[in-house]
Amino acid sequence: MPQTHRYLRVLRTPLGATTAIAVLLLALTAVFGPMLLGDTADRVDTDAIGQHSGAEHWFGTDALGRDIASRVVVATRLTLELTLLATLIGATSGLLLGVLPTVLGKRAGRLVTGTVNLLVAFPGVLFVLFLAVIFGVGTYSAAFAIGLGIAPSTARLVQNLTASVAGTDYVAAARILGVGRTRIILRHVLPNIAEPVSLFVAQTAASALVAFAGLSFLGLGVQPPDYDWGRLLNEQLDRVMVDPMSAVGPGAAIVLTGITFGLIGELVAKAGGRTAPRAEVEPKPVAPLAADSPAGESADEAADNGLLHVERLRVRFPGYTAVRDVSLTIADGEAVGIVGESGSGKSLTALATAGLVPHPGRVSAHTLRFADRDLRTQAPQGTSLAMVFQDPMSSLNPALAVGRQLAEVAEVHHRASRSAAAARAVERLAAVHIPDPEQRAGKRPHEFSGGMRQRVMIAMGLMGEPRLIIADEPTTALDVTVQSQVLRLLRDVRAESGAALLFISHDIAVVSQVCDRVVVMYAGRVVEELPVADLGAGVAHPYTVALMGAVPDMTTDRDAPLATIPGRPPEPGEDRPGCPFAPRCARATDRCRTEEPVLELIAPGRRVACWDPVTAPAHDLEEAR
Structure with a gap:
């Protein structure tokens, strides 16, 4: 109103x-x-x-x-x-x-x-x-x-x-x-x-x-x-x-x-006082997405041809290190998912990549390159990097119409006139399937439903020509029907624009629907990296196995309690020797409790940080290296 x-x-x-x-x-x-x-x-x-x-x-x-x-x-x-x-x-x-x-x-x-x-x-x-x-x-x-x-x-x-x-x-x-x-x-x-x-x-x-x-x-x-x-x-x-x-x-x-x-x-x-927005009519639900085919390149090949290349990334806050030596590579057009429990460092890794880590956080990295720009000293060029945040209500200015907020991107970065930018905003709203985009462009964020606000955030990222879209848990607060629609929209956007995608989520099942590779994080570290196709039987790290086991499916016994991971993740600043997952791992040995494993290549496109992995891929490790 x-x-x-x-x-x-x-x-x-x-x-x-x-x-x-x-x-x-x-x-x-x-x-x-x-x-x-x-x-x-x-x-x-x-x-x-x-x-x-x-x-x-x-x-x-x-x-x-x-x-x-x-x-x-x-x-x-x-x-x-x-x-x-x-x-x-x-x-x-x-x-x-x-x-x-x-x-x-x-x-x-x-x-x-x-x-x-x-x-x-x-x-x-x-x-x-x-x-x-x-x-x-x-x-x-x-x-x-x-x-x-x-x-x-x-x-x-x-x-x-x-x-x-x-x-x-x-x-x-x-x-x-x-x-x-x-x-x-x-x-x-x-x-x-x-x-x-x-x-x-x-x-x-x-x-x-x-x-x-x-x-x-x-x-x-x-x-x-x-x-x-x-x-x-x-x-x-x-x-x-x-x-x-x-x-x-x-x-x-x-x-x-x-x-x-x-x-x-x-x-x-x-x-x-804000009045509650009326329920919006969402498009009809769509069928669940099939997983994309796994990436054809190995991690090393992607590093050479990668759009985003991160090596030994650290994010420090006073008293503790939140992200430790994270290495990540994303190729042009590739979709990579980062999964893990809350506090594992997923969002901070994405924010560090976009240069958005809040004060007093400090970011350091051996390599932090996006396209041909060194992000340690330069900002991403124009609108080549787009960010879709978890909570659109805090990401959109409640005092401005959504069309005006989208148009500002074109005005600032592309020097577009006010009328041309407004027309572009309506066009982008239509591209993300917002009904009646001309009329909706004049509405404020509180007049949209949760799913529609998330679509607006995606449309804002598409106001330019992004080469990489970072989506930070964009479906967390949505019901399964709207979640499926947003995931399909992200996949359509990738197909039409050719943009790469860095998808952050705590739900490994959601990541498997839109990504080519999965990076699993725990306690600010990467503990495993593998193709989506290997999630079924090729998981090596016990933490990834536990995440997969916590996802119910159609064969799950409804009379049995839901599977959970025992214990809790380390608190910020809680620095223990050995593997950070050892206190919660049934396979932990004395070595796990005293010596921290390093992330090692175990097969093409496969890395794991574990002294006693659950399964070892049937590949020649020397050839993989």
Whole structure:
């Protein structure tokens, strides 16, 4: 649902109607009050000095015989102007301080963050009073003091929200596209934090109103002959005990207006809630895919002719090494799958290849080459490498239409015009079987089903001319029917574009449907590499055997418990001697517990890291080497 429609829908609720009526009354009072009652509010009547409340004067008269009720109405304009001015100063200053750490370098960003933290720790009331004294007594000096007093808390909120958005996949993708920091802030960050910031600012306006009334009450705000509600309270201070109604008018105006600002905040919050997307009609389910034929080249031949060549890749984080000496080669047009349990290093290997390992991770490799480019010093050229992430909802910008996000790829990399890029986006959506692509291009990600969002991610990768598509568990959150459709789509994309595929999954059965070779990882290491055709009977490593045994099929006894792998994978930083799988392996020997096996070639296209493999292929090992 578009944002405007959401607000219109909320306005039809009791909360929305109440808020709209309150805002309308305040606006009418501020606009027409001084015009209609300005003369009455300023008229001095010596015969009516200090009169109590009654039918003629609802809240009585002041020390000069002026009608307090009329003065409360007239003061609405100045009070609201000053409140909104202070809120604007605070919101603008807080927004700038909040996004500066993202725009500036690390040292300057830390300085800004530390300054904000220091100001937030200082009591807000004392900070405002301090600023009011520094700037001097006066109407706009007080507005400036209150605005700066609001800024630190606003900046803290914006910093937290900006940090959460800056770590998302779609912002990382924007950086890879070469989008500048300022454009990332304006296009990707601010639209996604607008609703919570608007809610906070609306509620902060109530605090600004009370603070301004307090300063005027103390004589530090509005000065005579001007007056606001706080000034009116100050004028009636001496009469409160004699005629309490004289203070009820300005006091009630402050309370009711503060409640109205709070209602505006609640309206923003309610309108900002996402509604669940309607179920999408997926294409009819397709038959399971047959496995591709095994690769004809050996691993060594692929290394010579490979599109991607990785040798001794390591990914380190403070305190532990997450990926250890991974070597991987992918030939043009080949599909290679990486499988393993969660935490085995599959995704980090793919992210390291794409240059997307998050801070503070550090990547090193003896060789890290994609096509003719050294990825240790150069980024992949243009759109030759595409990434399909596991969670499309965090990879797509929720504030932008999907067609606009796809078009940005063509605009940045191919210098296409806006209209040509939009046409290309619709064409790519149609290529991945999105129904009614012209209309769907204008929808936002939350209006798509999970399977459709994954198709959009694949379409984004196809906006250029990718030579390699990295798919990081693209079917994990999908049901089996939609999963089958996505797998078939990936295979069709390979056939049409000739792109190679690096497919990451924890499900070895899924990998066997779309890949030529399988690389099995455990504890950040490659423990086996083999053709898909050998998964049936040629598996050598006990861990691969266990993964295969954990996949049920049509012959599995439904009365028996599902097969599992006993024990647990090593925790990050848990560095044991020997084979990392030894504590869970029934074939483990003393050598396995003390000496780590190395990944050795045992046949053409076959490598394994095990001292006691389950099966040894019937090949001449010397010839294989």
